[in-house]
Amino acid sequence: MQNETSNVWLSEPVYGICRLSLLSLYREPVVGSGLTSQLLFGELYKVQRKTRDGLWYFVAGESQAGAGWMLASQHHDLSADSFDVFLQSPLHITTAPISKVIWEKSQVLLLPGSQLHAGNHEFFDWETLFSFEGSSRPFSKKADRTELVNIANTFINAPYLSGGRSIFGLYEGSWMHLVFKIAGYIIPNYLSQLLTSGEEVGLADIQAGDIVVFGNEQGFASRAGLYVGDGQMLAIQGKVRLSPFDPDKWISAENKSKQLQVLHVKNLMGS
Template sequence: MQKEKSSEWPLIDAFGICRQTILPLYRRPTFDSALVTQLLFGECYQTIAMTSDQQWFKILHEDTGNQGWITTQSLKEIPKNDYYKFLNNDFQVVTSPIAAIEYLGSNLYLLPGSRLHFSDLELFNWQDHLGFTGSIRSHSVKAKREELIDIALKYVNSPYQAGGRSIFGLDEHQAFELIFNIAGYSWKSGKIPGGKIDPELVLPGDLFIFRELEKKQVKYALYLGAEEVFWMDNRIKVSDLSEWEAFLRNSKDKLIELETRSIIS
């Protein structure tokens, strides 16, 4: 049934998968709307609504909890059973800055975080079978601290882009969620995993989280060791911890909070 006073029609039991390099999700069903997020190749979603003219579909990316609108042309439907199989089974995650796969007769370029739904238990060499070039890791294996940092450093110099989830443009919050997800750790939007630790016990791979409580803004920094941090300042950068602290001191918010958090188990 159509929602009252709305051109949005709800849908149930409809599912899809991203089959392009980057799939933009918009806040409203129009191209001049704000970018909410981006899906990467192989990421699955639920289709939860459509416009009355069936030109736009509203989707939910269950892994992050983000919702947004995509065009009919971008919609790639899959059966319900495949959707839950892809979500619950192991898969390979692209880790190289640029990878490629033969898809529909041509090369499709893949970015870090893209998913290939094959496990390490497959009986054939799927990389040769699919014509894949690049580096991948098994999502079911949680990365150690050194590997997590290696994943993060591939994004150095990526510019800021609201809603971005690629090396060509990153949303600060979604960047850290994506990096930890590539490393095998689930991080849904707004729900930081792990637990608080004493700042004196911080190790490479742990997070510094700075909150401006009045503005309701959050800044992240990944501790790299040797007093260096990985953070966003119009672009992803690596700097001395003192530079990040100096940046934070410019905050005009009277209510602030600094937390140190460990996600790596």
């Protein structure tokens, strides 16, 4: 009997856009398998393969939003031309805990990091073409370090969720990705990819807005936090929370034998 969940690679990519408040991506095309990431309203993706029964699509989100299996019934199809228009059009990124938009005559709730495209065929002009209630900022505007920290603070108390990518559940990589996306930057969505991203600055030169990657005694990355200045760090410990972090103490030799070590300090904002 043929395995209906085996992969069928597509000869040509299929394009899509998330038209749900939150669209979950899974490790396997099976109900109940673990999350790998989630897509937010307005985020673009490419379908790379599908199951033989056509019920699941494996997709890769644009701008490093993550990849995984989604239900085919949640797919919103785009032509290649429309996909390119969306890809190149100016973006506004939502910032309010909950925003609202009227799309196809129905209200959709938007979570922080959702995308609104300013294309000719999409819903901008803001005031005349659609009803938007909430707050947003243009993606093209790069935040400074103070604004980046303020954006990160809006996620305080968001719970931990492996593979989650919204205020209802986050893990280190997805939280960093969302904060930086809202601030106008694209960084990797997965913790392992942060190791080779950005500029290595070291603890002696750390600034507010830098990412600290921690590892175990074997040197494998296990946690990350955002340094916010004044000896404080935002990190996920059950939830996003503020905790003390004194760079000078971590530089000292007494910390090098601890199970939790600082592996990298990264500037992901450029010069």
